[in-house]
Amino acid sequence: MTTTQLEKRLRSxxxxxxxxxxxxxxxxxxxxxxxxxxxxxxxxxxxxxxxLMYLHAxxxxxx
Amino acid sequence: MMLVALIVVxxxxxxxxxxxxxxxxxxxGKLLAALSIVVLPVVAGLVGLSTHMERAKTVSxxxxxxxxxxxxxxxxxxxxxxxxxxxxxxxxxxxETACYTCHTxxxxxxxxxxxxxxxHHVWVQYLGTIPDKLHLYTPYRNRECLHCHxxxxxxxxxxxxxSEPGRFAQIRNESLSCxxxxxxxxxxxxxKLGDFPVWPPDAHKVETHP
Numbered sequence: 001m002t003t004t005q006l007e008k009r010l011r012s013x014x015x016x017x018x019x020x021x022x023x024x025x026x027x028x029x030x031x032x033x034x035x036x037x038x039x040x041x042x043x044x045x046x047x048x049x050x051x052l053m054y055l056h057a058x059x060x061x062x063x
Numbered sequence: 064m065m066l067v068a069l070i071v072v073x074x075x076x077x078x079x080x081x082x083x084x085x086x087x088x089x090x091x092g093k094l095l096a097a098l099s100i101v102v103l104p105v106v107a108g109l110v111g112l113s114t115h116m117e118r119a120k121t122v123s124x125x126x127x128x129x130x131x132x133x134x135x136x137x138x139x140x141x142x143x144x145x146x147x148x149x150x151x152x153x154x155x156x157x158x159e160t161a162c163y164t165c166h167t168x169x170x171x172x173x174x175x176x177x178x179x180x181x182x183h184h185v186w187v188q189y190l191g192t193i194p195d196k197l198h199l200y201t202p203y204r205n206r207e208c209l210h211c212h213x214x215x216x217x218x219x220x221x222x223x224x225x226s227e228p229g230r231f232a233q234i235r236n237e238s239l240s241c242x243x244x245x246x247x248x249x250x251x252x253x254x255k256l257g258d259f260p261v262w263p264p265d266a267h268k269v270e271t272h273p
Contacts (some may be wrong), residue, residue, distance in 0.1 A: 003079040007084035010096060017104045023072045024111045028066065032127045033185045036115050043111075047104050054100040 009057035016050030074102035120163040133253040141262040144249045169210040208241045
């Protein structure tokens with residue numbers, strides 16, 4: 001993987017995690033069962049995808 | 064507040080990676096990436112999950128769904144025969160978490176089981192058909208009552224509990240339900256809310272079932 005590709009993936013990973021954090025922040029301002037669903041599904045999945053993308057990027061870089 | 068600060072810090076720590084991803088070329092940049100993409104978000108996510116779980120225990124959370132409003136109102140019925148109302152009004156359960164205290168399972172994974180039931184409620188709310196009369200998914204177990212009442216004098220000395228030999232055994236082995244009609248059977252009788260005064264008197268007016 002080239003440096004440019006790695007940087008692109010890191011940027012994408014960071015954006016996904018930021019999105020997840022933003023969803024978490026919004027969900028905390030809304031006390032309703034739906035906000036819990038938003039937090040777990042959209043927020044959780046977004047953060048998990050960002051973290052996995054980051055880990056995959058650094059592992060691929062080392063390979 | 065701490066959680067909001069944590070989320071904001073985690074968010075801000077990600078900005079350099081989005082704007083200048085080349086900072087990860089250096090050792091400090093790599094450390095920043097690991098910290099801001101993995102460590103801080105995971106911590107913020109776990110604390111957020113814990114916060115959501117705690118909030119999900121409150122009465123205000125439970126009755127935030129329209130279909131549950133009347134069940135919340137039934138806690139204000141001024142009638143000693145209504146078991147949930149009596150528990151709520153006499154502080155036999157923490158008022159803030161009254162629904163959860165009685166409707167969780169007192170087992171190893173009871174908290175999570177009750178949350179899964181809550182997710183099922185949301186599923187029915189949005190994608191299913193809400194029944195006219197709500198029912199528990201499984202019959203109410205004495206275990207939840209005995210979690211607090213077992214060994215208490217009000218339980219052990221109750222005349223009706225001592226009236227027949229073997230009654231305590233029946234209660235403990237679940238062969239006689241605490242909330243059976245002839246015992247403590249008046250639970251959330253939301254169809255008759257309008258028939259009773261409310262406590263405290265300044266509580267919101269109890270509406271009659273349409």
